[in-house]
Amino acid sequence: xxxxxxxxxxxxxxxxxxxxxxxxxxxxxxxxxxxxxxxxxxxxxxxxxxxxxxxxxxxxxxxxxxxxxxxxxxxxxxxxxxxxxxxxxxxxxxxxxxxxxxxxxxxxxxxxxxxxxxxxxxxxxxxxxxxxxxxxxxxxxxxxxxxxxxxxxxxxxxxxxxxxxxxxxxxxxxxxxxxxxxxxxxxxxxxxxxxxxxxxxxxxxxxxxxxxxxxxxxxxxxxxxxxxxxxxxxxxxxxxxxxxxxxxxxxxxxxxxxxxxxxxxxxxxxxxxxxxxxxxxxxxxxxxxxxxxxxxxxxxxxxxxxxxxxxxxxxxxxxxxxxxxxxxxxxxxxxxxxx
Numbered sequence: 001x002x003x004x005x006x007x008x009x010x011x012x013x014x015x016x017x018x019x020x021x022x023x024x025x026x027x028x029x030x031x032x033x034x035x036x037x038x039x040x041x042x043x044x045x046x047x048x049x050x051x052x053x054x055x056x057x058x059x060x061x062x063x064x065x066x067x068x069x070x071x072x073x074x075x076x077x078x079x080x081x082x083x084x085x086x087x088x089x090x091x092x093x094x095x096x097x098x099x100x101x102x103x104x105x106x107x108x109x110x111x112x113x114x115x116x117x118x119x120x121x122x123x124x125x126x127x128x129x130x131x132x133x134x135x136x137x138x139x140x141x142x143x144x145x146x147x148x149x150x151x152x153x154x155x156x157x158x159x160x161x162x163x164x165x166x167x168x169x170x171x172x173x174x175x176x177x178x179x180x181x182x183x184x185x186x187x188x189x190x191x192x193x194x195x196x197x198x199x200x201x202x203x204x205x206x207x208x209x210x211x212x213x214x215x216x217x218x219x220x221x222x223x224x225x226x227x228x229x230x231x232x233x234x235x236x237x238x239x240x241x242x243x244x245x246x247x248x249x250x251x252x253x254x255x256x257x258x259x260x261x262x263x264x265x266x267x268x269x270x271x272x273x274x275x276x277x278x279x280x281x282x283x284x285x286x287x288x289x290x291x292x293x294x295x296x297x298x299x300x301x302x303x304x305x306x307x308x309x310x311x312x313x314x315x316x317x318x319x320x321x322x323x324x325x326x327x328x329x330x331x332x333x334x335x336x337x338x339x
Contacts, residue, residue, distance in 0.1 A: 031234050032271045035255055037263035040338060042330035043161050047322035050329070053082070053153035054145050054215065055317040057123070063141035065127025066178060069100065075123050076103050079175045082156045083107045086163040088173075093197065095177050097188045102177040104190045109162040109171045109336075115204040116170040117339055119158060119332060120191055120285050121151030121211040122179030126311045145317040146307055148179070150215035154329045161333045169206070171336050176285055191285035199292045207253055207339060208296035210286035214242065214328045215320035216307040225305045227279040231272075239306040241268035242328050245281055245298040248273050253295055253339075260338045261299075261331030267324055269331065280305065299328065 057064065057075055064075040083090045088107035095102040105123075125144025143149075155173050162171060176190030183189050187196075191210075198205055218224075218239040226232050244261065246254045254273055262269040276282045276290070280303065286296035304310040309319065 030273055032251075032255055032258060032273060035258045035262065035271075038259045038334070038338060039263045040260060040334040042264040042333045043164065045157050045161070045326035045329045047326045049157055050150075050153045050215075050325050051317065051320075051322045053156055054149040054320060054322075057149035057152060058125075058143040058145040058315075058317050062125075062143050063127050064123065064125050064144065065141055065180065066124060066183065067127050068141070072102070072124055072177070076105060076175070076177065079123055079152060079156065080105045083159050083173070083175075086156075086159040088159050088163055093174075093190075093194060095188075095190050095193045097178065097183065102190065104177060104194055105175040106194070107159050107173040109159075109173075110167040111170045114170055115206040116172055116198075117167075117206045117336060118172045118174060118194075118198070118208040118289075119155060119211060119336065120174040120176055120194070120208065121155045122148050122176040122190065122285055123152045124177055124180050125149075126180045142309075142311055142313060142315045143317070145315050145320060146213045146216045146301070147303070147310060147315055148211075148213055149317070150213055150301075150320060150325060151211040154211050154214050154325065154332065157326075157329050158332050158336070161329070162336060165337070167336050169339075179285055185287065189285065189288055191288035192291070195288040195292045195294065199294075205289065205294040207250075207257070207335075208286055208289040208294055209257070209332065209335065210284045210296065210298040210300075211332065212284040212298050212300045213303050213307065214299060214301055215322070215325045216301045216309075217321045217324050218306065223306060224302065227281075227305065235270055236268075239302070241270045242324075242331070243298075243300050243302050244269065244271040245300060246271070246273050246296070247276060247281075247290070250295045250297060254297060256339060257297060257335050260334040264331040264334040265327040267327040267331070299332065
Protein backbone atom coordinates (compact mmCIF):
# COMPACT_ATOMS: atom_id res chain seq x y z
CA UNK A 1 0.00 0.00 0.00
CA UNK A 2 2.81 2.40 0.89
CA UNK A 3 4.50 1.70 -2.44
CA UNK A 4 1.27 2.50 -4.29
CA UNK A 5 0.95 5.76 -2.37
CA UNK A 6 4.55 6.68 -3.18
CA UNK A 7 3.98 6.02 -6.87
CA UNK A 8 0.75 8.03 -6.85
CA UNK A 9 2.46 10.91 -5.08
CA UNK A 10 5.43 10.77 -7.46
CA UNK A 11 3.10 10.78 -10.48
CA UNK A 12 1.14 13.69 -9.05
CA UNK A 13 4.30 15.70 -8.49
CA UNK A 14 5.41 15.04 -12.05
CA UNK A 15 2.05 16.17 -13.40
CA UNK A 16 2.20 19.35 -11.30
CA UNK A 17 5.78 20.03 -12.43
CA UNK A 18 4.86 19.56 -16.09
CA UNK A 19 1.80 21.80 -15.68
CA UNK A 20 3.92 24.52 -14.07
CA UNK A 21 6.53 24.22 -16.81
CA UNK A 22 3.86 24.56 -19.48
CA UNK A 23 2.36 27.56 -17.67
CA UNK A 24 5.76 29.25 -17.48
CA UNK A 25 6.42 28.51 -21.16
CA UNK A 26 3.03 29.92 -22.13
CA UNK A 27 3.68 33.02 -20.04
CA UNK A 28 7.07 33.46 -21.69
CA UNK A 29 5.66 33.10 -25.19
CA UNK A 30 2.57 35.26 -24.75
CA UNK A 31 3.64 38.03 -22.37
CA UNK A 32 7.42 37.97 -22.91
CA UNK A 33 8.50 38.95 -19.39
CA UNK A 34 12.05 39.72 -18.26
CA UNK A 35 12.92 41.82 -21.30
CA UNK A 36 15.83 44.09 -20.39
CA UNK A 37 15.26 47.64 -21.70
CA UNK A 38 17.92 48.93 -24.08
CA UNK A 39 18.71 52.48 -23.01
CA UNK A 40 18.58 54.85 -25.97
CA UNK A 41 19.04 58.57 -26.44
CA UNK A 42 15.83 59.33 -28.27
CA UNK A 43 15.35 63.03 -29.07
CA UNK A 44 12.51 64.89 -27.42
CA UNK A 45 9.15 64.99 -29.20
CA UNK A 46 6.95 68.07 -28.83
CA UNK A 47 3.44 67.07 -27.66
CA UNK A 48 2.08 70.34 -29.06
CA UNK A 49 3.08 69.34 -32.57
CA UNK A 50 1.34 65.99 -32.18
CA UNK A 51 -1.79 67.75 -30.97
CA UNK A 52 -1.72 70.19 -33.89
CA UNK A 53 -1.56 67.34 -36.42
CA UNK A 54 -4.36 65.39 -34.74
CA UNK A 55 -6.58 68.44 -34.41
CA UNK A 56 -6.13 69.44 -38.04
CA UNK A 57 -6.83 65.95 -39.35
CA UNK A 58 -9.84 65.31 -37.09
CA UNK A 59 -11.42 68.78 -37.14
CA UNK A 60 -10.38 70.73 -40.24
CA UNK A 61 -10.37 67.64 -42.48
CA UNK A 62 -13.40 65.92 -40.96
CA UNK A 63 -14.59 63.50 -42.24
CA UNK A 64 -11.67 61.91 -44.08
CA UNK A 65 -13.38 58.62 -44.99
CA UNK A 66 -13.65 56.72 -48.26
CA UNK A 67 -17.07 58.18 -49.03
CA UNK A 68 -15.78 61.74 -48.53
CA UNK A 69 -13.18 61.79 -51.26
CA UNK A 70 -12.31 65.50 -51.18
CA UNK A 71 -11.51 65.50 -47.46
CA UNK A 72 -9.61 62.22 -47.74
CA UNK A 73 -7.53 63.62 -50.60
CA UNK A 74 -6.86 66.81 -48.64
CA UNK A 75 -5.70 64.67 -45.73
CA UNK A 76 -3.29 62.86 -48.05
CA UNK A 77 -1.95 66.21 -49.28
CA UNK A 78 -1.49 67.45 -45.72
CA UNK A 79 0.53 64.37 -44.79
CA UNK A 80 2.62 64.64 -47.94
CA UNK A 81 3.34 68.33 -47.29
CA UNK A 82 4.29 67.71 -43.66
CA UNK A 83 6.60 64.85 -44.56
CA UNK A 84 8.29 66.94 -47.24
CA UNK A 85 8.89 69.69 -44.67
CA UNK A 86 11.08 67.29 -42.70
CA UNK A 87 13.45 66.95 -45.65
CA UNK A 88 12.58 63.32 -46.28
CA UNK A 89 12.65 61.71 -49.71
CA UNK A 90 8.89 61.61 -50.31
CA UNK A 91 6.98 59.87 -53.09
CA UNK A 92 3.37 59.00 -53.85
CA UNK A 93 2.17 55.46 -54.52
CA UNK A 94 -1.12 55.49 -56.52
CA UNK A 95 -3.89 53.26 -55.19
CA UNK A 96 -6.69 52.81 -57.72
CA UNK A 97 -9.94 51.23 -56.52
CA UNK A 98 -13.15 51.16 -58.57
CA UNK A 99 -11.53 53.61 -61.03
CA UNK A 100 -10.96 56.14 -58.24
CA UNK A 101 -7.36 57.19 -57.61
CA UNK A 102 -6.26 57.32 -53.97
CA UNK A 103 -2.70 57.51 -52.72
CA UNK A 104 -0.20 56.23 -50.18
CA UNK A 105 2.49 58.67 -49.09
CA UNK A 106 5.97 57.18 -48.66
CA UNK A 107 8.95 58.83 -46.92
CA UNK A 108 12.38 57.15 -47.14
CA UNK A 109 15.40 57.44 -44.86
CA UNK A 110 18.83 55.83 -44.77
CA UNK A 111 20.30 53.64 -47.53
CA UNK A 112 18.29 53.02 -50.68
CA UNK A 113 19.31 49.37 -50.82
CA UNK A 114 19.27 46.44 -48.45
CA UNK A 115 16.58 45.23 -46.05
CA UNK A 116 13.98 47.83 -45.09
CA UNK A 117 12.01 48.50 -41.93
CA UNK A 118 8.53 49.88 -42.58
CA UNK A 119 6.46 52.02 -40.21
CA UNK A 120 2.91 52.59 -41.43
CA UNK A 121 -0.25 54.36 -40.28
CA UNK A 122 -3.56 54.82 -42.09
CA UNK A 123 -4.84 58.37 -42.48
CA UNK A 124 -8.45 57.57 -43.41
CA UNK A 125 -11.18 57.49 -40.75
CA UNK A 126 -14.21 55.25 -40.29
CA UNK A 127 -17.38 56.36 -42.05
CA UNK A 128 -20.63 55.14 -43.53
CA UNK A 129 -18.85 54.36 -46.76
CA UNK A 130 -20.76 52.98 -49.73
CA UNK A 131 -18.78 51.54 -52.62
CA UNK A 132 -18.65 53.94 -55.55
CA UNK A 133 -20.66 56.63 -53.76
CA UNK A 134 -19.41 59.93 -52.35
CA UNK A 135 -22.34 60.76 -50.09
CA UNK A 136 -22.69 64.30 -48.68
CA UNK A 137 -23.98 63.13 -45.29
CA UNK A 138 -21.56 63.12 -42.34
CA UNK A 139 -24.05 61.93 -39.71
CA UNK A 140 -22.43 58.56 -39.14
CA UNK A 141 -18.77 59.55 -39.39
CA UNK A 142 -16.14 59.69 -36.67
CA UNK A 143 -13.53 62.45 -36.31
CA UNK A 144 -10.99 59.64 -35.98
CA UNK A 145 -8.64 61.45 -33.60
CA UNK A 146 -7.23 58.31 -32.00
CA UNK A 147 -8.21 56.16 -34.99
CA UNK A 148 -5.96 57.04 -36.64
CA UNK A 149 -4.92 60.67 -36.70
CA UNK A 150 -2.80 59.79 -33.66
CA UNK A 151 -0.80 57.24 -35.64
CA UNK A 152 -0.33 59.63 -38.57
CA UNK A 153 0.79 62.42 -36.24
CA UNK A 154 3.29 60.00 -34.74
CA UNK A 155 4.53 59.09 -38.22
CA UNK A 156 5.08 62.75 -39.15
CA UNK A 157 7.03 63.49 -35.99
CA UNK A 158 9.01 60.27 -36.37
CA UNK A 159 10.00 61.56 -39.81
CA UNK A 160 11.28 64.72 -38.19
CA UNK A 161 13.51 62.71 -35.86
CA UNK A 162 14.81 60.42 -38.62
CA UNK A 163 15.59 63.38 -40.89
CA UNK A 164 17.70 64.91 -38.13
CA UNK A 165 19.46 61.62 -37.41
CA UNK A 166 19.23 59.27 -40.44
CA UNK A 167 19.22 55.55 -39.61
CA UNK A 168 22.11 53.31 -40.62
CA UNK A 169 19.68 50.95 -42.36
CA UNK A 170 16.78 51.65 -44.70
CA UNK A 171 13.50 52.88 -43.21
CA UNK A 172 10.23 53.71 -44.96
CA UNK A 173 7.36 55.57 -43.37
CA UNK A 174 4.08 54.99 -45.19
CA UNK A 175 0.79 56.83 -44.67
CA UNK A 176 -1.87 54.46 -46.00
CA UNK A 177 -5.23 55.13 -47.53
CA UNK A 178 -8.33 52.89 -47.28
CA UNK A 179 -7.71 50.91 -44.11
CA UNK A 180 -11.29 51.33 -42.89
CA UNK A 181 -14.46 49.63 -44.22
CA UNK A 182 -15.55 48.88 -46.87
CA UNK A 183 -11.94 48.08 -47.79
CA UNK A 184 -10.84 46.68 -44.43
CA UNK A 185 -9.12 43.27 -44.72
CA UNK A 186 -9.20 43.37 -48.54
CA UNK A 187 -6.56 43.79 -51.24
CA UNK A 188 -7.88 47.33 -51.74
CA UNK A 189 -6.24 48.54 -48.55
CA UNK A 190 -3.42 50.98 -49.11
CA UNK A 191 -1.17 48.77 -47.00
CA UNK A 192 -1.97 45.80 -49.24
CA UNK A 193 -0.81 47.83 -52.24
CA UNK A 194 2.44 48.74 -50.50
CA UNK A 195 3.09 45.19 -49.25
CA UNK A 196 2.44 43.80 -52.72
CA UNK A 197 4.84 46.30 -54.35
CA UNK A 198 7.49 45.53 -51.74
CA UNK A 199 7.13 41.79 -52.35
CA UNK A 200 7.32 42.26 -56.12
CA UNK A 201 10.49 44.36 -55.77
CA UNK A 202 12.25 41.40 -54.15
CA UNK A 203 13.51 43.61 -51.34
CA UNK A 204 13.60 42.09 -47.87
CA UNK A 205 11.28 43.54 -45.25
CA UNK A 206 13.14 43.32 -41.95
CA UNK A 207 10.02 44.34 -40.01
CA UNK A 208 6.79 46.22 -40.55
CA UNK A 209 5.37 48.21 -37.62
CA UNK A 210 1.72 49.28 -37.82
CA UNK A 211 1.19 52.46 -35.81
CA UNK A 212 -2.47 52.04 -34.93
CA UNK A 213 -4.12 54.29 -32.31
CA UNK A 214 -1.44 55.55 -29.91
CA UNK A 215 -3.14 58.41 -28.07
CA UNK A 216 -5.72 57.14 -25.57
CA UNK A 217 -4.56 56.34 -22.03
CA UNK A 218 -6.27 55.97 -18.68
CA UNK A 219 -5.00 55.47 -15.14
CA UNK A 220 -8.39 54.35 -13.84
CA UNK A 221 -8.70 50.78 -12.51
CA UNK A 222 -10.76 48.65 -14.87
CA UNK A 223 -10.10 50.90 -17.88
CA UNK A 224 -8.31 48.11 -19.77
CA UNK A 225 -10.19 45.16 -21.28
CA UNK A 226 -8.87 42.06 -23.05
CA UNK A 227 -10.06 39.83 -25.93
CA UNK A 228 -9.66 36.78 -23.69
CA UNK A 229 -10.77 37.30 -20.05
CA UNK A 230 -7.89 35.19 -18.69
CA UNK A 231 -5.44 37.78 -20.02
CA UNK A 232 -6.48 40.10 -17.21
CA UNK A 233 -4.35 37.93 -14.92
CA UNK A 234 -1.26 38.59 -17.03
CA UNK A 235 -1.54 42.35 -17.50
CA UNK A 236 -2.64 45.45 -15.62
CA UNK A 237 -6.31 46.53 -15.64
CA UNK A 238 -5.28 50.16 -16.18
CA UNK A 239 -4.94 51.53 -19.69
CA UNK A 240 -1.68 53.29 -18.89
CA UNK A 241 0.65 51.41 -21.25
CA UNK A 242 1.46 51.04 -24.92
CA UNK A 243 1.18 47.56 -26.40
CA UNK A 244 3.17 45.62 -28.95
CA UNK A 245 1.09 42.97 -30.72
CA UNK A 246 2.41 40.18 -32.89
CA UNK A 247 2.57 36.50 -33.80
CA UNK A 248 4.56 33.68 -32.24
CA UNK A 249 6.66 33.49 -35.38
CA UNK A 250 7.99 37.02 -34.79
CA UNK A 251 8.92 36.30 -31.16
CA UNK A 252 12.56 37.41 -31.39
CA UNK A 253 11.72 40.62 -33.24
CA UNK A 254 9.02 41.34 -30.67
CA UNK A 255 11.47 41.04 -27.78
CA UNK A 256 13.98 43.30 -29.50
CA UNK A 257 11.34 45.93 -30.32
CA UNK A 258 10.00 45.77 -26.77
CA UNK A 259 13.47 46.24 -25.29
CA UNK A 260 14.12 49.25 -27.51
CA UNK A 261 10.76 50.91 -26.81
CA UNK A 262 11.02 50.29 -23.07
CA UNK A 263 14.47 51.86 -22.97
CA UNK A 264 13.38 55.02 -24.77
CA UNK A 265 11.28 56.47 -21.94
CA UNK A 266 9.24 55.86 -18.82
CA UNK A 267 6.03 54.74 -20.53
CA UNK A 268 5.22 51.10 -19.66
CA UNK A 269 5.48 48.76 -22.66
CA UNK A 270 3.59 45.46 -22.68
CA UNK A 271 3.66 42.85 -25.44
CA UNK A 272 1.58 39.93 -26.58
CA UNK A 273 2.53 37.17 -29.00
CA UNK A 274 -0.40 34.97 -29.92
CA UNK A 275 -2.16 33.27 -32.79
CA UNK A 276 -4.03 35.52 -35.26
CA UNK A 277 -7.20 33.68 -34.18
CA UNK A 278 -7.37 35.94 -31.11
CA UNK A 279 -9.89 38.74 -31.75
CA UNK A 280 -8.30 42.02 -32.77
CA UNK A 281 -4.77 40.72 -33.15
CA UNK A 282 -4.75 41.45 -36.91
CA UNK A 283 -7.14 44.42 -37.04
CA UNK A 284 -4.80 46.83 -38.81
CA UNK A 285 -2.39 47.30 -41.68
CA UNK A 286 0.16 44.75 -40.44
CA UNK A 287 -2.24 42.07 -41.71
CA UNK A 288 -1.32 43.03 -45.29
CA UNK A 289 2.32 42.15 -44.59
CA UNK A 290 1.48 38.94 -42.75
CA UNK A 291 -0.46 37.93 -45.87
CA UNK A 292 2.81 38.31 -47.82
CA UNK A 293 4.85 36.32 -45.33
CA UNK A 294 6.62 39.37 -43.91
CA UNK A 295 7.33 39.93 -40.20
CA UNK A 296 5.07 42.59 -38.72
CA UNK A 297 3.99 44.03 -35.37
CA UNK A 298 1.36 46.51 -34.24
CA UNK A 299 2.02 49.34 -31.78
CA UNK A 300 -1.29 50.36 -30.21
CA UNK A 301 -3.15 51.72 -27.21
CA UNK A 302 -5.30 48.58 -27.73
CA UNK A 303 -8.12 50.34 -29.58
CA UNK A 304 -11.62 49.25 -28.54
CA UNK A 305 -10.17 47.29 -25.62
CA UNK A 306 -9.56 50.67 -23.97
CA UNK A 307 -11.00 53.57 -25.94
CA UNK A 308 -14.80 53.77 -25.49
CA UNK A 309 -15.03 56.20 -28.42
CA UNK A 310 -13.74 53.77 -31.03
CA UNK A 311 -15.51 54.41 -34.37
CA UNK A 312 -17.86 56.88 -32.67
CA UNK A 313 -18.41 60.63 -32.81
CA UNK A 314 -16.66 60.94 -29.45
CA UNK A 315 -13.23 60.08 -30.86
CA UNK A 316 -12.08 63.70 -30.66
CA UNK A 317 -8.69 65.37 -30.30
CA UNK A 318 -9.27 66.68 -26.77
CA UNK A 319 -9.49 63.17 -25.27
CA UNK A 320 -5.94 62.15 -26.12
CA UNK A 321 -2.78 62.23 -24.02
CA UNK A 322 -0.13 63.93 -26.13
CA UNK A 323 2.64 63.65 -23.53
CA UNK A 324 2.40 59.86 -23.54
CA UNK A 325 1.99 59.91 -27.32
CA UNK A 326 5.34 61.71 -27.49
CA UNK A 327 6.95 58.86 -25.57
CA UNK A 328 5.48 56.36 -28.03
CA UNK A 329 7.14 58.25 -30.89
CA UNK A 330 10.44 58.18 -29.03
CA UNK A 331 10.02 54.43 -28.77
CA UNK A 332 9.36 54.13 -32.50
CA UNK A 333 12.52 56.12 -33.16
CA UNK A 334 14.46 53.72 -30.96
CA UNK A 335 13.17 50.77 -33.02
CA UNK A 336 14.07 52.51 -36.28
CA UNK A 337 17.62 53.15 -35.08
CA UNK A 338 18.30 50.00 -33.12
CA UNK A 339 16.45 47.11 -34.74
